Amino acid sequence: MRCGAVFEELAVEVVTELPGGARREVLDLIERVLLTPRAWPDVRDAGAIEEIREAFGARCWIQYMPHDGAIAVREIGWAG
Incomplete structure (x- = not known):
């Protein structure tokens, strides 16, 4: 953690x-997401139970799930 x-x-x-x-x-992107985890787009499929969001930096992105003041980082992408 x-x-x-x-x-x-x-x-x-x-x-x-x-x-x-x-x-x-x-x-740094993860730290920004932690400040406002629900400000980023919800990308879950229709009917999905888990809340899945994506956040983007200049050359990176993360896919995560918000959980009571924390986040679970599922995927990390790097385009640099």
Whole structure:
């Protein structure tokens, strides 16, 4: 857990493989999401029970689920 963020296994693998500057950009995005987790778009499929949202940075994105003041980071993408 990092500042209210729980990382799923695949997200951990991706973030650990990123170079330092890329990792910092992803972690900065996560910190912004933690401030207002429901401000980002809900992308769940119709009929889905879990709330799934996506947030975008300059060269990265995350897919996450908000949970009572925390988030579960499901996926991390890097386009840099």
